[in-house]
Amino acid sequence: MTLTVRAMRSQFAASSQLAYILETAHTWALSVQHHIVAANLDQSLLFATLRDPKTSFGFIDRFLVISEAYHVPAIIVFNKADLLRNKELAQFELAKQIYEPIGYTVKLISIEKNTGLDDIQAILKDKTTLLSGHSGVGKSTFINYIFPELKLRTKEVSGWSGKGMHTTTFAEMFDLPFGGKIIDTPGIREMGIVDVSRQELAHYFPEMRAVMGECQFNDCNHLEEPGCAVKDAVNAGIIHHERYLSYLNIRDTIDDKSY
Ligand SMILES: Nc1nc2c(ncn2[C@@H]2O[C@H](COP(=O)(O)OP(=O)(O)OP(=O)(O)O)[C@@H](O)[C@H]2O)c(=O)[nH]1
Ligand SMILES: [Zn+2]
Structure with a gap:
């Protein structure tokens, strides 16, 4: 059985445990079996990429606003470092200049080349973290890296059109082998700003x-x-x-x- 997050939101409106970013994204569906309703988020982690596909700073800012609105500390992780040329490396430096002074952690990793991943594990350890990001940024690849036995489907983005089918359809919660939990959400194209005037x-x-x-x-x-x-x-x-x-x-x- 699945419920939309919006439906769950009204159902559990009285619960203080509804401090989820999840509840703001009304198109996301999640499966009740994973008990996401009982999770308190410690932090939210946005997977972003500067190439194949490119995450806009505007999208990042929407994610940060939602995180602030729900008082959840936010981390921005740029994946696919291996693809970056000078132009995109300059973009990464700009992102650090913009976001670090205002309190957000910014990291650069390559899951494919296994760089920067120890830092991410340290960030996730013993916390409940919402993973978010556009389709194609590598969330499934990351979860496969942590849980090789899961073999999640990942989608090739060669010839990326920006209109590909999502490969992750439901939000799912995973217990991390090194302590903590992650909630994986479907790739999303537009983040609505709900409940912020x-x-x-x-x-x-x-x-x-x-x-x-x-x-x-x-x-x-x-x-x-x-x-x-x-x-x-x-x-x-x-x-x-x-x-x-x-x-x-x-x-x-x-x-x-x-x-
Ligand atoms: N070059 C490079 N490619 C990567 C890296 N990480 C993931 N990819 C590739 O990016 C593509 C998309 O990765 P996914 O893990 O399916 O992306 P996702 O964020 O889970 O996407 P959805 O499930 O649609 O939300 C796959 O072809 C991966 O192999 C990386 O560090 N470098
Ligand atoms: Zn003013």
């Missing part, structure tokens, strides 16, 4: 949260208002411009009736 969105950008108390207006939207500390910080290079653009983009996609 336009007014509260800036709270989920830690670097905005840090300065927004200084805005002239309490209800500042950080758009064109005078005396906006967020825009000042963007102009001063304290808040990265890419992040501010993500704020604007995500804000635009939030349907806010009170606005």
Whole structure:
């Protein structure tokens, strides 16, 4: 039997254990047998790639907003290091520059070449971690690496069109042999920002949260208002411009009736 996460969400609305990122992604389905409803998340780990396929920073920012909204620490792991040329290596350095100062762990690994994986195991050890990421970034490959006996299906992304079929259809929870649990979610193309209003969105950008108390207006939207500390910080290079653009983009996609 399967239930959609949305359905489960209303069913268990009173439970404090619903601090899942899972609940925000209404297209994800998961199987009840794996008892994901009983899991508390310690952290969320986004698998990303800078090539074949390329994960956009906008997508990463959506993932981070959802993690912040549910108070779950987030880790960004770029896989397929073996494929990176100078251009993509520069992108990785940029990602570190953007995300590390605002509190997120950023790692570069290659599952294929077995580099960086010890760090990831150390991060996962004794924690319950939600694995997330676009289809094709290597989540199944990673789980196969940890549990060789499972032999999950992985999909070739040669000739990647961005429209391939997902190979992981259900969220599943695995006990890690070295302690801890991982929840694997289906590859997702678009992450909806559910239950975040336009007014509260800036709270989920830690670097905005840090300065927004200084805005002239309490209800500042950080758009064109005078005396906006967020825009000042963007102009001063304290808040990265890419992040501010993500704020604007995500804000635009939030349907806010009170606005
Ligand atoms: N070059 C390279 N390819 C990799 C690496 N890790 C995984 N791949 C390949 O990337 C492709 C997609 O990997 P999957 O593990 O199926 O991706 P996934 O994230 O599980 O995708 P979904 O199940 O659709 O969500 C496969 O062909 C893997 O062999 C890596 O480190 N380097
Ligand atoms: Zn402001």
